[in-house]
Amino acid sequence: MSAAAITLLAVFIGGLLTGVPIVFCIGLASVVTLWVADFPQMILAQRVLSGTNVLSLLAIPGFILAGELMMHGGLSKRLVRICQTLVQHVTGGLGMVTVLAATFFAAISGSAPATTAAIGGIMIPEMEKRGWKKDFAAALASAAGPIGQMIPPSIPMIIWGVVAEESISQLFLAGIIPGILIAAGLMILCYFTARRQGISAETSRATKSELINAIRDGKWALLAPIVILGGIYGGIFTPTEAAAIGVTYALVIGIFVHRELRIPDLFNITLKAMKTATVVCFIIAVASAFGWLVAIEQLPATIANGILSVSSNPYVLLFLLNLFLLFVGAIMDNIAAMIILGGVLQALGVHIGLDPTHLGAIVVINLAIGMATPPFGYSLFVGAATSNLSIEQVSKALWPMLLVQFVVLMLVTYVPFITLALPTLIR
Incomplete structure (x- = not known):
């Protein structure tokens, strides 16, 4: 070296x-x-510029802004109400509402911290009021938020598509079933936790009229992912254009339909979204220079050869790859990790014989789990801040949820059909 x-x-x-x-x-x-x-130090400026001069990256600030507008425009609380009418009669139903609402909202925002903040702000106080332990409620919101990294439109999927030069649309499809499986696993965990804590079903089964009213009131929220994703896969617009469509949709619904989005609020909402997008783009820009140096010094090949020297068994190598990514996700920003380690991961994927779309799903899911993993998970920070609990308190309640996500990760890793079924079908 x-x-x-x-x-x-x-x-x-x-x-x-x-x-x-x-x-x-x-x-x-x-x-x-x-x-x-x-x-020459000029290389730094050149790499920073070239790293951000990618059309697909325009989707990131667009989806972040769309998520903020939809949250302030009342879509998130309507999603919660729909989910509540579906599972309120089940033991652990309120916890399941948190997971379901996060999954629906993920299909709007594509951001783990935004999903945790939007759903956690509503559900953590409600769960505590109904007898759930506050640390469990905060941990559940923190664990459900990263579903936004898997369910399209996923911002990390966009980043990986740019880094690996893979189809973003295909990567979007690859994340749908894993996201649903993690949501189902967390809902099952809610059921057994509620039984253990002695929490009965919150209320009786919703009547048909209550369900119809909830769907009628939240129809525009349910329609949002259909418009965005339907347009992408129907060939009407690209993922980048879909972000602009999402912003327009959120503005129209929030201002003219729900009338909960006020014109004077738009400046602060936009400013908040742009601050988040600036942080993301700053990391991408600086990490591009770092990634170029990593490639020039042939570190990807060195690291890949080091991992490959441990074993020639592809199953062992996949397990080591997952352990490596889980460790990276727990200590490092997922966007920076993908840019810096892109060459390493692609080299390993080629050696093991992974389909590039399957590899992208494995990378994104691993790093999504890292968003809720101590010590540096962003969703963990948001969940703790939203609940006014310490990182340590939330972390202690988080481990069963991380175990559920790890089990799904292993299924995704060793059963490629889970990620490749939808891309193959659409292809």
Whole structure:
């Protein structure tokens, strides 16, 4: 390994261990390595510019803004009401409402933190009031939020599609069944937890008229993913254009139909969305320079060969790949991880013989689980902040949910049909 490669890793890991924000770890490591390798510093600016000069990345601020507008426009609470009428009579029903609502909202926002904030803000106080332990409610919202990373329109799927030069539409399809399986697993966990905590069904079964009224009131919320995803797979517009359609849809419904979105609020809502999008794009820009240095120093091949030297058995290699990604997801931003490790992961995927779409699903699901994993999971931070509990309190209640997600991850890894069924069908 060259001096430049050692410098790159040493500065990056040293920054992480000393608590430096990851985007500055990446940037500092890139600057120092360029100096050590005697490359012109102009390369940093060039890579930052080229890393963000990708049309598909325009979908990211669009979907973030659409999610914010739909949350403030009343769509999230209508989704909660629909879900409540479906499962309110089941033991653990209120917990199931949290999971179902997060799954529906994921198909609107595509963001794990946004889903956790939107659904957790409504459901955590309600679950506590109905006898659920507050730490479990916060952990459930934190674990359900990352479903937004799997169910389209998924922002990480867009990033991986750009990094790996794969079809974003195919990657969207690959995440649907895994997302549903994780949602089903979390709902089953809610049932057994409610029984263990002595929580009975919250109310009687909703009447037919109550269900019809809830669906009628929330029809525009249910229609949102149909418009966005139907347009993409119907060939009407691209994923990037779908983001703009989502923003327009949210504005029209929030202002003129539900009338809960006020014109004076739009500035602050847009500002909040753009702050989030700026952070994402800043990470992408800086990580592009880092990723270029990683490729130049042939670190992907070195790391891939190191993993491959452990075993030649593809099942063992897949398990090691998952452990590696789970570790990375727990300590590192998922977008930066995909850009930095893209070459490594693609090299491993080719050696093992993975379908590129299957590999993309494995990568995104692993890093999505990392969004709720201590110590640095973003959804975990949002769940703790929303519930006013410490990270430690929420983390203790989170482990059964992480176990459910790990089981689904293993199924996805070793049964490719789960991720490839829908892409193959549509293809």
